[in-house]
Amino acid sequence: MKIEISNLQFSYPDGVQxxxxxxxxxxxxxxxxxxxxxxxxxxxxxxxxxxLLQPTSGSVHIGEWDTRKHSVAKLxxxxxxxxxxxxxQLFSKxxxxxxxxGPKNLGFNGDQVQxxxxxxxxxxxxxxxxxxxxxxxxxxxxxxVALASIISMDTDIVIxxxxxxxxxxxxxxxxxxxxxxxxxxxxTVITITHxxxxxxxxxxxxxxxxxxxxxxxxxxxxxxxxxEILATTYVDPPQLTRLGKRLGFKETVRNEEEFLAAxxx
Amino acid sequence: MNDRLSFYRKKNxxxxxxxxxxxxxxxxxxxVIGIVGGGYWTASLAVCLAIAPLTIxxxxxxxxxxVAFRLILPTAxxxxxxxxxxxxxxxxxxxxxxxxxxxxxxxQRSYLxxxxxxxxxxxxxxxxxxxxxxxxxxxxxxxxLPPQFSYVLISTLQIIPQMQAKAQTIISAxxxxxxDTESSFMKRIGLLVPLVGPLVFGSLVEVEERAIAIEARxxxxxxxxxxxxxxxxxxxxxIIRWAxxxxxxxxxxxxxxxx
Numbered sequence: 001m002k003i004e005i006s007n008l009q010f011s012y013p014d015g016v017q018x019x020x021x022x023x024x025x026x027x028x029x030x031x032x033x034x035x036x037x038x039x040x041x042x043x044x045x046x047x048x049x050x051x052l053l054q055p056t057s058g059s060v061h062i063g064e065w066d067t068r069k070h071s072v073a074k075l076x077x078x079x080x081x082x083x084x085x086x087x088x089q090l091f092s093k094x095x096x097x098x099x100x101x102g103p104k105n106l107g108f109n110g111d112q113v114q115x116x117x118x119x120x121x122x123x124x125x126x127x128x129x130x131x132x133x134x135x136x137x138x139x140x141x142x143x144x145v146a147l148a149s150i151i152s153m154d155t156d157i158v159i160x161x162x163x164x165x166x167x168x169x170x171x172x173x174x175x176x177x178x179x180x181x182x183x184x185x186x187x188t189v190i191t192i193t194h195x196x197x198x199x200x201x202x203x204x205x206x207x208x209x210x211x212x213x214x215x216x217x218x219x220x221x222x223x224x225x226x227x228e229i230l231a232t233t234y235v236d237p238p239q240l241t242r243l244g245k246r247l248g249f250k251e252t253v254r255n256e257e258e259f260l261a262a263x264x265x
Numbered sequence: 266m267n268d269r270l271s272f273y274r275k276k277n278x279x280x281x282x283x284x285x286x287x288x289x290x291x292x293x294x295x296x297v298i299g300i301v302g303g304g305y306w307t308a309s310l311a312v313c314l315a316i317a318p319l320t321i322x323x324x325x326x327x328x329x330x331x332v333a334f335r336l337i338l339p340t341a342x343x344x345x346x347x348x349x350x351x352x353x354x355x356x357x358x359x360x361x362x363x364x365x366x367x368x369x370x371x372x373q374r375s376y377l378x379x380x381x382x383x384x385x386x387x388x389x390x391x392x393x394x395x396x397x398x399x400x401x402x403x404x405x406x407x408x409x410l411p412p413q414f415s416y417v418l419i420s421t422l423q424i425i426p427q428m429q430a431k432a433q434t435i436i437s438a439x440x441x442x443x444x445d446t447e448s449s450f451m452k453r454i455g456l457l458v459p460l461v462g463p464l465v466f467g468s469l470v471e472v473e474e475r476a477i478a479i480e481a482r483x484x485x486x487x488x489x490x491x492x493x494x495x496x497x498x499x500x501x502x503x504i505i506r507w508a509x510x511x512x513x514x515x516x517x518x519x520x521x522x523x524x
Contacts, residue, residue: 047437050441052437052440052441071445071447072437072440072441073440073443073444073445073446073447076440076441076442076443077443079441080441080442081438081441083434083437083438083441085434087463087466087467087470088431088434088435088438088463088467089435089438089439089442089459089463090462090463090466091458091459091462091463091466092462101442101459102442102443105442105443105444105445106443135466149442150441150442153442153443
């Protein structure tokens with residue numbers, strides 16, 4: 001499902017201009033990370049993708065759907081959005097019904113819902129916790145429940161808002177696995193993140209934003225190599241990238257494999 | 266958002282610089298004098314000759330009028346009409362509406378009650394328009410009000426906007442999961458659980474965290490506490506307060522001995 005954003009501008013009711021003309025095309029199955037300082041407009045931008053916010057001017061198309069012409073509930077068939085704080089959405093008495101809530105809303109039949117829930121729980125390693133109350137789980141596992149409850153909706157596009165914040169290494173690895181599995185299924189994944197290592201290791205395309213505009217957009221290696229431009233939006237390239245630069249590598253490296261390959265020359 | 270919740274309007278006026286306790290005393294004095302000060306028109310006069318000029322003096326006359334017309338007048342007016350119709354005991358009939366007879370005496374009594382309510386609410390509106398609630402509470406706490414009491418009041422004022430914001434986020438999160446919030450009324454009732462659930466759970470967690478956070482800063486410590494903001498209390502404030510106290514005593518005394 002192609003995402004097409006053209007000259008998107010958005011101002012909040014209090015007059016703050018959060019997006020100043022964004023044009024962007026994201027093709028089916030792309031894995032995109034959005035980075036940039038707080039207040040750069042990252043969340044405002046992705047909230048336009050499922051209609052939570054409507055453009056002040058310009059337009060957003062999800063496939064052939066114009067987001068201005070469809071309700072959030074309808075757009076939820078195409079765009080799943082995992083909010084930053086799982087506690088803002090969990091309400092069911094057990095994990096299973098929580099994860100089934102989304103697909104039920106979308107109108108899948110009983111068998112389909114069961115299959116989707118089972119699959120989402122397996123993907124998030126929650127299969128043994130189906131009967132547990134989400135609030136009896138640790139915050140890291142609650143995050144996985146939130147992920148599962150969106151994945152079970154089987155949308156073509158999945159958005160994660162800062163999935164790794166406050167997560168331990170084991171859970172970050174689990175989230176990376178989920179993203180990898182979604183890529184293999186041909187889903188489009190868009191992730192807002194401040195975790196630059198997570199960004200470097202899991203995404204092929206990186207968009208850097210600052211002050212409501214796109215600063216850089218391209219292959220992860222090209223974007224993460226632009227140390228000076230990234231500094232203007234308070235982003236440090238990954239440590240290995242900076243180290244590679246100081247060692248005088250010709251290519252920009254962003255993970256261990258690339259670093260070692262460059263080192264061995 | 267926070268400021269919209271309290272009535273307080275920041276202005277540069279002599280009234281705003283008065284000590285909050287002085288303004289509280291002034292408010293109470295206006296109410297006591299207006300009500301016990303004999304005279305059928307005392308309460309009405311207190312509104313026109315004291316509160317209205319005071320709000321002009323505070324550069325808040327427009328805000329006061331807005332509160333008066335939107336909130337106080339409808340309430341007091343409603344009571345006036347209802348009591349005029351339903352309080353029994355009048356003699357001189359003015360006119361009839363269906364089975365109800367409206368008498369001069371009840372209309373007079375209703376006006377007296379309504380005008381006193383108008384005065385009371387106006388006096389507090391004046392206080393709240395010119396005094397920030399947290400400033401008033403800090404000052405009262407310094408004068409010996411239990412801090413638990415002021416904490417409850419202030420935290421309520423702070424929590425409500427936070428809960429509004431949280432509720433908005435929860436609604437967005439559930440709509441993103443295909444929850445249709447724009448459906449029929451009966452359907453919407455069923456939607457309450459996914460919306461209220463996270464709000465209640467989240468608030469309970471927050472209350473606990475808040476309690477731990479303030480306790481970590483020595484909330485229940487019995488040592489004498491200092492205050493971050495110094496709230497000025499001038500000689501002028503003290504003179505005004507004593508004068509107001511004298512007026513209250515005179516009003517009460519005249520009520521007791523002269524009637």
